[in-house]
Amino acid sequence: xxxxxxxxxxxxxxxxxxxxxxxxxxxxxxxxxxxxxxxxxxxxxxxxxxxxxxxxxxxxxxxxxxxxxxxxxxxxxxxxxxxxxxxxxxxxxxxxxxxxxxxxxxxxxxxxxxxxxxxxxxxxxxxxxxxxxxxxxxxxxxxxxxxxxxxx
Numbered sequence: 001x002x003x004x005x006x007x008x009x010x011x012x013x014x015x016x017x018x019x020x021x022x023x024x025x026x027x028x029x030x031x032x033x034x035x036x037x038x039x040x041x042x043x044x045x046x047x048x049x050x051x052x053x054x055x056x057x058x059x060x061x062x063x064x065x066x067x068x069x070x071x072x073x074x075x076x077x078x079x080x081x082x083x084x085x086x087x088x089x090x091x092x093x094x095x096x097x098x099x100x101x102x103x104x105x106x107x108x109x110x111x112x113x114x115x116x117x118x119x120x121x122x123x124x125x126x127x128x129x130x131x132x133x134x135x136x137x138x139x140x141x142x143x144x145x146x147x148x149x150x151x152x
Contacts, residue, residue, distance in 0.1 A: 026081075027081050027082070030078055030081050030082050031081070031082040031083065031084075033082075034078075034079075034082045034084060034105075038107045043106075043107070043110075043113065044104050044105065044106050044107075044113070044114060044117055045104070045105040045106075046102060046103070046104055047075050047102070047103045047105065048075050048100075048101075048102065048103065049075055049076065049088045049100075049101035049102060049103040050072050050073075050074075050075065050100075050101065051071065051072070051074065051075075052094065052100070053094035053096060053098035053099070053100055054098050055068070075103060076088075076103060078105075079103070079105045083108065084105055084106065084107070084108055085105070085106045085108070085110070085111045085114050086103055086104065086105045086106070086114075087103070087104050087114055087115060087118045088101040088102065088103045088104075089101060089102055089103075089104070089118050089121050089122050089125070089127075090122075090125070090127045091121075091125055091127070092125075093128070096138070097138065099127075102121070104117055104118050104121075
């Protein structure tokens with residue numbers, strides 16, 4: 001058993017150096033890029049939240065969750081890795097009637113400024129109240145008889 005533990009420990013040590021330390025370096029580089037941008041006079045960054053609206057369930061399950069999540073979260077990952085505050089605000093509806101969002105990324109410890117801008121945009125856009133049952137009926141006709149528990 002001790003031979004297995006020593007072998008496992010060596011493997012863990014190699015993987016630590018190979019993956020964890022590299023990941024920490026990449027994280028630091030991403031954070032430094034944000035610092036440069038914010039030092040240049042930018043207060044808040046505006047990005048899309050996702051590549052598009054939500055995929056239909058049957059499309060979503062065609063790929064494994066890790067792949068789909070990496071694709072959908074591409075614009076939100078950098079703020080998370082840099083440890084920066086970010087907020088998403090609904091901005092429009094897609095052709096299928098699903099929400100599309102914009103993401104604001106703020107400077108570290110400037111959450112109040114970030115939320116103030118997000119609230120301002122939300123008021124300007126005057127995003128409509130979504131009737132989810134209509135979207136479900138349109139996108140999933142097989143679920144028409146099953147109403148959402150929170151729906152009307």
